[in-house]
Amino acid sequence: MSVAAPRGLASSGQKPIAEVLHPLAAAEEPLSPGPDVTVDDGGDQEAVLTNGTPVETSSPASASSLFNRLQLEDDLEADARDLYVSTETRDLFVTVDDPKKHVSTMETYITYRVSTKTTRIEFDLPEYCVRRRYQDFDWLRIKLEDSQPTHLIPPLPEKFVMKGVVDRFSEEFVETRMKALDKFLKRVADHPVLSFNPHLNAFLSAKDLNKRQGLALLTKVGESVKQVAGGYKLRPRPAEFCAMGEYLDTFSQKLGTIDRIAQRIIKEQSEYLTELREYGTVYSSWAGSEEELRRPLEGVASSVTTCCGALEDLSENMSQDFLPVLREYVLYIESMKNVLRKRDQSQAEYEGRLEAAVLRKQEDRTPLPLEVEKCQDKVECFNADLKADWERWQSNKRQDFKQLLTGMADKNINYYEKCQSGWESLITLLQDKQTEDKTSETN
Amino acid sequence: MAEDGRDELLGTDGDSEPLVAGRSLRHKGVEQGCSLLRRMEICVAEAEKRSGRNTVNMQEIFTVYLIETRSMEAVSEGHNSAPDSLWRRYSEFELLRSYLIVTYPHVVVAPLPEKRAEFVWHKLSADNMDPDFVERRRVGLENFLVRVASHSVLSNDKILYHFLTEEHGWREVVYETGFQAKAESRLRALSATFRVRNTDKRFMDMKHYSDELQSHTSQLLRARARVADRLYGVFKVHGNYGRVFSEWSAIEKEMGDGLQSAGHHMDAYAASIDDILEEEEHYADQLKEYLSYAEALRAVCRKHELTQFELEMASQDLISKKQQREELATGIVRTFSFKGMTNKLFGQEAPEQREARLKLLEELIAEGEDTVKEKTVECQEHVERAWVDMQRFEEQKDKDLREALINYAVMQISMCKKGIQVWSNAKECFIKM
Numbered sequence: 001m002s003v004a005a006p007r008g009l010a011s012s013g014q015k016p017i018a019e020v021l022h023p024l025a026a027a028e029e030p031l032s033p034g035p036d037v038t039v040d041d042g043g044d045q046e047a048v049l050t051n052g053t054p055v056e057t058s059s060p061a062s063a064s065s066l067f068n069r070l071q072l073e074d075d076l077e078a079d080a081r082d083l084y085v086s087t088e089t090r091d092l093f094v095t096v097d098d099p100k101k102h103v104s105t106m107e108t109y110i111t112y113r114v115s116t117k118t119t120r121i122e123f124d125l126p127e128y129c130v131r132r133r134y135q136d137f138d139w140l141r142i143k144l145e146d147s148q149p150t151h152l153i154p155p156l157p158e159k160f161v162m163k164g165v166v167d168r169f170s171e172e173f174v175e176t177r178m179k180a181l182d183k184f185l186k187r188v189a190d191h192p193v194l195s196f197n198p199h200l201n202a203f204l205s206a207k208d209l210n211k212r213q214g215l216a217l218l219t220k221v222g223e224s225v226k227q228v229a230g231g232y233k234l235r236p237r238p239a240e241f242c243a244m245g246e247y248l249d250t251f252s253q254k255l256g257t258i259d260r261i262a263q264r265i266i267k268e269q270s271e272y273l274t275e276l277r278e279y280g281t282v283y284s285s286w287a288g289s290e291e292e293l294r295r296p297l298e299g300v301a302s303s304v305t306t307c308c309g310a311l312e313d314l315s316e317n318m319s320q321d322f323l324p325v326l327r328e329y330v331l332y333i334e335s336m337k338n339v340l341r342k343r344d345q346s347q348a349e350y351e352g353r354l355e356a357a358v359l360r361k362q363e364d365r366t367p368l369p370l371e372v373e374k375c376q377d378k379v380e381c382f383n384a385d386l387k388a389d390w391e392r393w394q395s396n397k398r399q400d401f402k403q404l405l406t407g408m409a410d411k412n413i414n415y416y417e418k419c420q421s422g423w424e425s426l427i428t429l430l431q432d433k434q435t436e437d438k439t440s441e442t443n
Numbered sequence: 444m445a446e447d448g449r450d451e452l453l454g455t456d457g458d459s460e461p462l463v464a465g466r467s468l469r470h471k472g473v474e475q476g477c478s479l480l481r482r483m484e485i486c487v488a489e490a491e492k493r494s495g496r497n498t499v500n501m502q503e504i505f506t507v508y509l510i511e512t513r514s515m516e517a518v519s520e521g522h523n524s525a526p527d528s529l530w531r532r533y534s535e536f537e538l539l540r541s542y543l544i545v546t547y548p549h550v551v552v553a554p555l556p557e558k559r560a561e562f563v564w565h566k567l568s569a570d571n572m573d574p575d576f577v578e579r580r581r582v583g584l585e586n587f588l589v590r591v592a593s594h595s596v597l598s599n600d601k602i603l604y605h606f607l608t609e610e611h612g613w614r615e616v617v618y619e620t621g622f623q624a625k626a627e628s629r630l631r632a633l634s635a636t637f638r639v640r641n642t643d644k645r646f647m648d649m650k651h652y653s654d655e656l657q658s659h660t661s662q663l664l665r666a667r668a669r670v671a672d673r674l675y676g677v678f679k680v681h682g683n684y685g686r687v688f689s690e691w692s693a694i695e696k697e698m699g700d701g702l703q704s705a706g707h708h709m710d711a712y713a714a715s716i717d718d719i720l721e722e723e724e725h726y727a728d729q730l731k732e733y734l735s736y737a738e739a740l741r742a743v744c745r746k747h748e749l750t751q752f753e754l755e756m757a758s759q760d761l762i763s764k765k766q767q768r769e770e771l772a773t774g775i776v777r778t779f780s781f782k783g784m785t786n787k788l789f790g791q792e793a794p795e796q797r798e799a800r801l802k803l804l805e806e807l808i809a810e811g812e813d814t815v816k817e818k819t820v821e822c823q824e825h826v827e828r829a830w831v832d833m834q835r836f837e838e839q840k841d842k843d844l845r846e847a848l849i850n851y852a853v854m855q856i857s858m859c860k861k862g863i864q865v866w867s868n869a870k871e872c873f874i875k876m
Contacts, residue, residue, distance in 0.1 A: 247694055254691040261683045268680055272673035279666040286659035289652065292841040296848045303852065398698055402876045405705070409870035413863050420859035423852045430849055 093117045094189045094204065096182035099174045100131075109133050110169065112178055114185065116204045122196065128205045134159070136209055137181055143199040144188065150385040151194060152339050152393060154187040155331035156180070157324070176324050183328070187396070193385075237344060241383075244390060245340055252333045259326050262318060269315045273308060280304035299426040306422030314415040318408070325404050329397070336393065343382045350375035483512045485592055485607065487585035488528070490577045506577055507532045508584055512607050529610035533558070536584060538617055539606050543597060544739075545622045548746040549829035550597060551836040553590035554735030556583025562664040562727065564672040564720075575721070579728055586732070596832075632745050635752035642751055643826055649833055650744035657737035660730050667727060671720050682713030701876030708869040715865070719858050726854065729847040733840060740836060743829050750825050754818040761811040768804045771797060 098113035116128040137156055144153045157180035167173060188194045202209065237245065280301045287297035350372070357372045489509040497503045511526040536555055543552050560576050570576065588607070591597050602620065605613050688706030692699040 250694050251691070254687055254694075257687045258684070258691075261680065261687065264680050264683075265677065268673065268677045272670070272677050275666065275669045275673050279663075279670050282659065282662045282666050286663065289655040289659065293844055293848075296845050300848055300851070303855070398876065401698070402873055405873040405876070406870055409866045409873055412866040413870070416859040416862035416866070420856055420863070423855045423859070426852050427849060427856075430845070430852075 090190070091119045092189050092195055094185045096178055096185055099178050101169060108169070110174055112181060114204060122201060123205060125205070130204065130207065132203070132209075134177070134181070136203065137184065139209065140188075140199055140203045141184075144194055144197055147197060147199065148194060149342050150339070150382040151191070152336055152386075152389040153194070154184050155328060155335050156184055157328065158331075172320060176320055180324060180328055191392075237340075237347075241340060241343065241386075245337070248333050248337055248340075252330060255326055255330050255333070259323065259330075262323055262326070266315050266318055269311060273311050273315070276304060276308050276311070280308065296426075296430055299429050303422040303426045307419045310415045310418035310422075313418075314411055317411050322404065322408055325400070329400070332393075336390075339386060339389070343379075343386055346375070346382050347379050350379045483514050483592075483607075484526075485585070485588050486511050486526075487581050487588065490581050491530075492572075493532075504572075505532055506572070506580075508581055510588070510607060527608065529608070531606070531610075533580070533584075535606070535613070536587065538614065539603065540587075541626070542602055542617055542620065542622050543591065543600065544742065545626045546600070546602075546620075547596060549743060549825050550594065550832050551736065551739045551743055552597070553587050553594075554732060554739060555587050556580045556728070557731055557735075562668045562731070564668040564675070575724075579724060583728060583732070627746075627749060632749055635749045636745065639748050639752040640755060642748055645830065646744045646747045646826075650741055653737045653741040653744065656740070657734060660734040660737065664727060664730055664734065667723075667730075671723065675716055675720065678713050678716035680713075681709050685710035685713065698876045701872045701874075704875075705869045705872035708865055708872065712862075712865045712869075715861055719854075719861075722854055723851075726847060726851045729843070733844060736836070736840065740833065743833065747822075747825055747829060750818065750822040754815070754822045757811065757814045757818045761808065761815050764804060764808050764811055768801065768808060771801050771804065 093116065095115045096112050097115070099110050100112075102109055102111055111131040111133045114128075114130050114132050116123075118126060134156075138159060141153055141156055144151075157177050188197075188200060194200065236242075283297050283301035283304065287294045287301065290297060353372045353375050357369055487508050488511050490506050491509070492504055493507050494502060494504045507530040509528055509530055511528040513524070513526040533555075540552060540555055543550070556579065559571060560573075591603060592607075597603065602617055605616055609616075685706040685708075688702045688709065692702035692706070695702060
């Protein structure tokens with residue numbers, strides 16, 4: 001891997017962030033100097049760029065960053081509502097599909113095909129096709145979280161499933177999981193910073209993921225991060241982050257309620273379906289003892305059956321498409337809350353060190369140590385990253401829920417349309433018979 | 444059922460308020476030669492609560508129904524005359540029906556609406572005083588009167604005419620007919636069912652059919668009530684979406700309006716089920732009518748069994764009496780008899796005694812032959828008339844139920860359309876989020 005991922009937003013004029021915070025991003029390679037530029041797609045808000053200085057052109061990352069910066073200027077003029085990267089400028093497409101079961105002596109598991117198409121020069125080839133299992137996605141997520149702690153990493157579907165309760169190999173489960181993995185990967189690929197992460201590159205392109213790479217370093221860093229950030233008293237959040245936290249709490253609550261309501265509806269519908277089926281059979285059995293009324297009664301039975309089928313489809317759709325997306329958002333909210341907490345920690349660290357340094361300065365006049373400045377940078381970058389991600393997350397959320405709820409409405413409309421046509425065909429049938437009878441009477 | 448003339452005005456009447464309050468009648472199943480309905484329009488316009496003392500002198504509250512009648516001439520000439528009217532309570536309707544059943548045992552007599560609310564699903568109250576129940580009962584009573592008054596045989600009955608026109612003293616007149624004495628005892632009827640030998644196959648088939656009809660309609664009513672209950676639950680839970688969307692919209696900026704409006708549509712959706720199910724009750728009422736009709740049909744079949752049985756009994760009796768006469772005349776005892784025994788033990792009786800007994804027997808035989816003739820006629824007439832009426836009933840049933848099923852389908856379609864409308868509205872709101 002030759003790419004040094006962009007470091008996030010640099011503050012004006014300061015040196016880039018110390019290596020200790022991003023140890024794994026570039027596989028032990030030295031960092032390229034100079035502030036790198038990243039783009040964020042906050043269409044409405046002002047793009048937080050560096051102080052306008054063009055990036056040094058030595059590293060390939062910078063070139064693409066430049067490209068991205070130019071993109072952003074286009075985007076600002078574009079429709080402010082379209083906050084997704086427009087497809088004309090997108091240069092990385094990923095898809096997860098084609099689940100297959102693998103049986104080995106040790107275990108049985110499912111792999112998914114991950115297809116990539118890209119024009120980015122960070123990738124050696126324009127197309128890739130690899131097979132990955134859930135573990136691999138989880139590895140990617142962990143890597144991203146550790147290497148980009150200031151960014152919001154999209155959530156993965158639940159890792160553990162109770163073996164007795166859910167069939168891990170059922171078509172429905174695999175289908176649902178696959179859709180969630182696809183969404184996860186697409187969100188990462190659409191993210192202007194995360195998509196350049198070398199771990200993503202490895203995930204998409206490598207034949208075999210060597211997951212042990214950097215593991216040792218990971219644990220070391222984890223500890224040092226804790227040592228550094230731990231032990232500092234958490235300070236009150238600035239107002240805007242407070243507001244974010246509150247929003248997340250309330251939103252999470254509302255989603256929980258919606259989940260419960262949807263589940264209740266599914267349950268009620270299932271009981272309704274049971275009674276409806278029974279109801280239909282009564283018409284059928286009555287038809288058996290009638291002559292003239294046989295056809296109308298059988299017709300009603302058949303219309304009722306049509307409604308049963310339509311209802312089954314509706315409920316299934318709610319279970320398989322609606323609920324999983326809802327639950328995934330709850331996970332997403334949790335991720336966001338975590339990022340907020342990390343931000344709080346980094347702020348705590350900075351302010352703690354600052355206090356200590358100020359005290360020492362008062363004592364022996366040493367200037368503010370470099371570490372404190374680094375912390376300040378860190379906090380400012382964190383805040384900026386977070387705000388950018390927040391905006392992106394909000395707009396994605398809006399699109400996702402618009403799609404989700406519109407889909408729910410569509411399915412219900414569909415259900416009623418099917419039922420209606422079932423009953424209308426009965427009326428046609430009965431009216432035809434009436435005209436038949438009338439003509440036979442007159443004959 | 445005469446229920447779908449919703450608030451249609453009778454004839455060309457403009458200001459007949461009492462009639463507007465009620466439902467107009469539909470001349471369902473108007474028979475040829477039905478004199479009563481051609482002469483007058485009948486309608487059960489209103490219901491009111493009254494209080495009074497019952498038979499054990501206790502205060503009670505009951506409902507009375509206003510029966511209005513107008514002569515057809517007045518209607519067709521567009522006279523604005525007020526209709527004649529009188530009040531009757533449910534028990535009087537019951538008395539009328541009992542009278543008709545006893546007096547015309549070959550007719551499948553239209554049933555009354557149910558005495559107590561049955562096949563309820565949870566929301567419907569089982570209370571007889573509930574206004575919805577009273578209203579549906581009013582419609583049912585009107586339907587009963589229309590059916591009875593349009594029947595070729597029943598419509599000529601004087602008691603029926605009295606019921607519609609004379610408020611006071613009607614009960615006494617009914618009792619004076621002595622119809623209660625003619626009412627067959629349950630026990631006798633049951634006995635006949637078991638012991639009769641040569642019934643008309645058509646009647647037995649019809650009796651079997653009445654059992655089927657009763658079983659199927661009651662199954663259907665039960666299943667429908669359960670379905671209604673569940674459907675109610677599904678709709679009402681959607682109301683919760685309304686509340687949560689509203690709460691959620693409070694923390695959103697751009698999404699807020701769309702969510703809030705969508706929430707209102709969900710509330711409307713949840714509320715719509717009440718009207719839908721109320722309308723379906725009319726369908727249930729039609730089924731209930733035919734559930735009761737099954738009983739009436741079976742009663743006609745049982746009457747056949749009874750008349751046939753009585754005929755068989757009378758014939759049997761005549762045969763045994765003739766046998767006795769023969770024995771007495773010839774002195775040959777063919778069957779065991781007590782007299783024969785005592786004769787053997789104590790010696791033959793005197794000739795005078797024998798003569799006396801023979802004469803008595805001859806009288807009894809003559810009576811018996813008359814009885815057999817009577818019973819034969821009775822049985823025969825019943826078979827002929829009942830068969831005609833059962834055919835009429837079958838045609839009516841096919842037509843009514845077919846229409847009921849079509850109306851049910853129409854109701855379902857209407858419900859689907861409403862559903863599509865509400866969800867489309869919600870979808871519009873979601874799109875604008």
